[in-house]
Structures are given as C-alpha cells and as structure tokens.
Amino acid sequence: MKYIFLPIIFIFLALNSCSKKKEEVVVLKNEQGMRLMVNGEDFIINGMNWDYFPVGTNFSYSLWQQPNAFIKKALETEMTLLKELGVNTIRVYEGIQPKWITYIYEKYGIYTMLNHSFGRYGVSINGNWKPETDYTNVNAQKSLLAEVVQMTKTYKNTPGLLLFLLGNENNYGLFWAGSETEDFPEEETEKKKIGEIRGRAMYKLMNEAAVQMKKVDASHPIAICNGDLLFIDIIAEECKDVDIYGTNMYRGKSFLDAFDIVKKKLNMPVLFTEFGSDAFNAINNKEDQKMQAFYLVENWKEIYKNVAGLGKAENAIGGFTFQFSDGWWKYGQTINLDVHDNDASWATKAYDYDYQENHNNMNEEWFGICAKGPTNNKGLYTLYPRAAYYALKEAHQLNPYSEGMTTSLVLKHFNEIKLNDALIKAANNKVVLE
Template identity: 80%
Template sequence: MKLVVNGEAFIINGMNWDYFPIGTNFAYSLWEQPEAFIKTALDSEMTLLKDMGVNTIRVYTGIQPEWITYIYENYGIYTMLNHSFGRYGVAINGNWESETDYRNADAQQSLLKEVGEMAATYKNTPGLLLFLLGNENNFGLFWAGSETEDFPEGETEKKEIGELRGRAMYRLMNEAAIQMKKIAINHPVAICNGDDLYIDIIAEECKDVDIYGTNMYRGKSFGDAFDNVKNTLNMPILFTEFGADAFNSITQKEDQKMQAYYMVENWKEIYENVAGLGKAENAIGGFTFQFSDGWWKDGQTTGLNIHDNHASWSNAGYAIDYEKGANNMNEEWFGICAKGLTDKNGFYTLSPRAAYFALQKAHELNPYAKGMTTDLISEHFKEIKF
C-alpha cells in the first residue's frame, strides 16, 4: 500500500498540468512547438510547481520522452504518463471512431497495440513514475466528449450500462496492464475511474492493475472512499483528479478562499490515510485539479477568448456555493493559478491564487516521516491560512 521510489516511501504531491494559451483548446499541443519555445514554457511553469512542493505531474501522451527527462533532471518532478484508452474515441483500421465500443475486437486490438507501444517507448525514461490508463472512462459510457455533464439518475440504467459496456472495458484495461508490466517492469500501472462507480466490476475484472486511480469530486471530504477501495479492491488509492473551482456561483465572483478551503481539506485526508498511521492506510497521494484555468472547457470549441463563468453541472458536496436546482461547478475556473493573456511570442504568465500558497504549505509535510501521526498532520493543517 505504498509507492516506493529508490527504496523510500514516496507520497505523490501531484498536479494535473497542461499548457493551453488563451484562445486555444484541446487541439493545441505544446509538444509540437519549437524546442526553444517548449523550454521557455517549461522553465516558467515547472519553477512554480517545484516551489509549491509538487513532485509529480499528470501528462497525457504526446509528450516526448526527452521532455519527461528534462522536467525531472532540471526540477526534480516526475511524470505520470496518461493514455486516454479510448475515452475520446479510437482509431480502427485508419478510421476514427468518436465513441469506443470496448466489446469490438478491432477496438481492443488497436488500444492494446497503442499502450504496448507506449510502454516500449517510455520504459527506460528517467523521470517516468507510472502509467495511467483512461480518464474516468466509466463516465464516458454515458456521454461523449470531455465536457462534464450530470448523470442519469436511475440505478437500474447505470447497472445495465455497466454490464453491457463497462465490463468489457475493465477487462481490457486489465489485459493492457498485464501487457505493459511485461514490457516496463519498473513502473506501476493505474487506471483512472470516475469516483467509485462500478468498483464491484473492477474488483472482478482488474486483478492485475496496481493502483486504483479515481477522479473524485465530493467536496471537503472523500467520505468512505479510502475504506471502500481497501475493502473492495485491496488496492492503494490515488486521487488522479480532485479539487474545487475558484468561482462562487451564488455571489457570481471569484472566491479564492472557497477554493483553497476544499483543497486543503482534501489533502489533509489523503495524508491521514497513508500506510502506517492507523486509518485506511492505502492512500499514496493525489493530483490536484488543476494548475491553471482552462478557458476552453465550457463549449470546447467556442468562446475560447472568454473566461466563461457558466456552471455546467451541480455538486451538493461543495456547499458554500450550492443551491438546490442550480449548477455550481465552473469548469473554466479550476486553476490554482489564474491565466494571463498571451504575449506576442505566444507565452502567458500565471498568477497564483490562495490555493497555490495553501498547498505549498501543505506539501511541506511528509506523511511518511519518522514519528508522524494523524495528530501531527492535523496540527500542520491547522496552521495553513488562506
């Protein structure tokens, strides 16, 4: 229930990181820019990340191995390499299918080929920490695309979709993990599930996966997540996404204190549940969502130069700005840094919010340190002001 790096217990103080200048969207790739541009962008961003105590970033495929090593050698920051595993579609025989049917033999073959090639390409890359498969792909069984929506409410419908489409997906994820670990023997393989939906199927189908990764947005507390994963899966839990937006849907204003409050509470629970402290003892860290605002998130392809304050889904766990019957989750405001306009050279600057400095203080603590207790963790977090 620990991640061990170079012989020592390693807590993942992670960050969901990307680089999208205002006016761009998912079609933009930093890794396709000139080498000098990439270095300048990385030097700016990684300096901020290192200074706040981040030791791992979550990055999707597309990054070249040399940049994983550059980030590690210059800033001491590891990379979790994320293959979306059909979340947004799959290439089959040269044709792009926008929705992945994991029961399709050609789709299966295509995805296994992709992750096998990824493992072979990156296996000896200095700075690579682990592989991640998917991005809440179970939620993708309900809607296409990456824009967050609300779920169907019927439990019967959820279960039917899980059996009809989900079981084949998890079985394939397990097959992928087996294949990848034969190729890249020193790197764990995690999956990324949406909350704990279908955890019972995962228990049956994903016995060779090393780590249960979850995108989980429950407000100030993860609730029963640690114990549920321990009792159902007997796996370590890694929070691949969690956090809060910095826009208050009630006041219709930026609310940095609200954002920092939720993130500090979440990290406190993660640290309290690491191995050796007497609680669930299966937490290995997390990846805060996210480093900078995504101005493209609402609408995806429209209004790319507008910082939209439209809330696209509701979550009662974030009680500070929740009102029954109204949406309160603002996709374009999840950054712990606000994003500035792009200059003539294509770069932007970031302005850290209160959450940045709060997490900087949080990450000063090593939950695996000798003599650590949950009381000491509690005392440390009480000292964080925002």
C-alpha cells in the same frame, strides 16, 4: 598510457550508466498498509494535473509540437512555480516526448505520470477514427492494446517516468456522448445495466492492457483512472492485475468512505487522479479564492491522514490536484476561446459554499489554482497564483512518512494553515492581473 586510459574510460561509462539508470518504482503492501516506493524509499505523490493551453487555444493545441526554445521557456515558468509549490509529480497525457519527461525531471526534480486515454475520447481502427469507443469490438480492443504496448516500449527507459495511467474516468464516458462534463444520471438500475453491457468489457480490456504492458516494463506500476467508485464491484472482478486504483473524485471537503471501500473491495492503493474545487462562486457570481483553498486543504489533509503507518485506511499514496491553471476552453470546447466563461456546467451539493437547488455550481473554466494571463506576441503567458497555491505550498511541506509521524501531527500541520494569510499573498497577483 593505455593502462591508465582504459580504466578511466570504464569509470566514465559506469558513472554515465548509473546516471541514466531507470528508477525502480513499486507498490508495497505489508502490515503497515500500502505505499509507493521509489528506489526503496517511501514516496508520497504530491501531484498536479498540468497542461499548457494559451488563451485562445483548446485541446487541439500541443506544447510538444512547438520549437524547443519555446518549450523550454514555457517549462521554465511553469515548472519553477510547481517546484516551489512542492509538487513532485505531474499528470501528462501521451504526446509528450520522452526527452521532455527527462528534462523536467533532471532540471526541476519533477516526475511524470504518463496518461493514455484508452479510448475515452474515441479510438482509431484501421486508420479510421471512431468518436465513441465500443470496448466489445474486437478491432477496437486490438487497436487499444497495440497503442499501450507501443507506448510502454517507447517510454519504459525514460528517466523521470513514475508510472502509467490508463483512461480518464472512462466509466463516465460510457454514458456521455462527448468529453464535456455533464450532470450524471442518478437511476441505479440504468447505471448497472450500462456497467454490465459496456463497462465490464472495458475493465477486462484495461486489465489485459496492464498484463501486456508489464511484459514490456516491470519497473513502473500501472494505474487506471475511474470516475469516483462507480462500477467498483466489476473492477474488483476484472482488474486483478492493475496495481493502483486511480479515481477522479469530487465530493466536496471530504472523500468520506472512499478509502475504506477501496481497501475492502480492491485491496489496492488509492490515488486521487483528479480532485479539487473551482474558484468561482455561482451564488455571488464572482471569483472566490478562499472557497477553493478551503476544499483543497481539506482534501489533502484526508489524503495524508490515510497513508500507510498512521492507523487509518493506510492505502492512500497521494493525489493530483485539479488543476494548475484555468482552462478557458473547457465550457464551450471550440467556441468563445478568448472568453473566461462564468457558466457552470454541472451541479453537486458537496460544494455547499455556492450550491443552490436546481442550479449548476461547478465552473469548469475556473479550476486553476493559478489564474491565466493573456497570451503575448510570442505565444507565452504568465500565471498568477491564487490563494489555493499558497495554502497548498504549506500543505506539501509535510512528509507523512517522516519518522515519528502521527495523525495528530498531520492535523496540527493542517490546522496551522491560515487561509486568510494565503488570500493576502494572492491579493497582489489579482491586482496585477486585473
């Protein structure tokens, strides 16, 4: 019996080892461009900025501190909708336990990009919290490096982990005092001054973080998250060990020259860590689902057109739509948490559907491609997909790496997405919610 039993044990252990084997994720650069590869296969990131905040809560709430049964119930609703949408990766901040990254991957087939804020909202130094991070401070540097190295050690063997992301438009944080989105200063001289005084030290530290993290885990690429292209020349000088240029970019229907500039100055693949549109029209002062769907479809069309092998910039590896559901706490942060505020907090001409001179038009609490229902007595809520959800569901059916794919076929696919049809599909959701 022992001669039969032992081989069976070895086979079982081998199979179990294979099932838990961490996946190899690499950035590949060749004559066809830049791409992300997962276990040797091309991988386009059809991503989503995802979180879970019931109405009445804010950034202090954590899904991952709730009972396991509650977490599973919340994930069942959210991840099912995401999977049906065609999303293959979610952006999640550190705080999620490794077991939930694996759970989401094994049950729903969705990867996680793990995000460390890297001092964007403050830093802990010797047990004392500093609300603003001075990246020239040696103790702040040591603290941040220790945090990201420990994070890498904790998550490196986690099935379902796709890559690490450092920061969240931290270059904007060099100007803003808090986390709430504000209009950005336009004076170029002031921008450059801040970039040299405060920014260069930050980017140098981000690069050192990438170096240290790769010593722990060489199987997951490291991206940074920058606000648009601000300080890209400093990044080119200081971030040579970073694998992916991630950017939060809100330029309306087109990213314009972003692909070409990143290719020329950084020679890195570009990943849109945030982009999108709100679903509230500041001129009409009411929800405008078609407007939101229009901008998102145009954005994804450009991303797909610029992947490797299609003859354009060939450096796009995907993006993360912002965002899955409305954040009712975004405008006031700590007040009116039960109110869906209609106040716009910043302005940009790029979103010309509802732009008026000297008026804000971007509504932070309305960026969800799903509207959020009330919280029930168990602490759960229901999501109601908007038109953008159904339009993106069609968009993500395209695999830009398919054999024989061309720019013309990408355009044909997107031209066949009918926003009015998406509106019809979302109409009943709106009625039910109201």
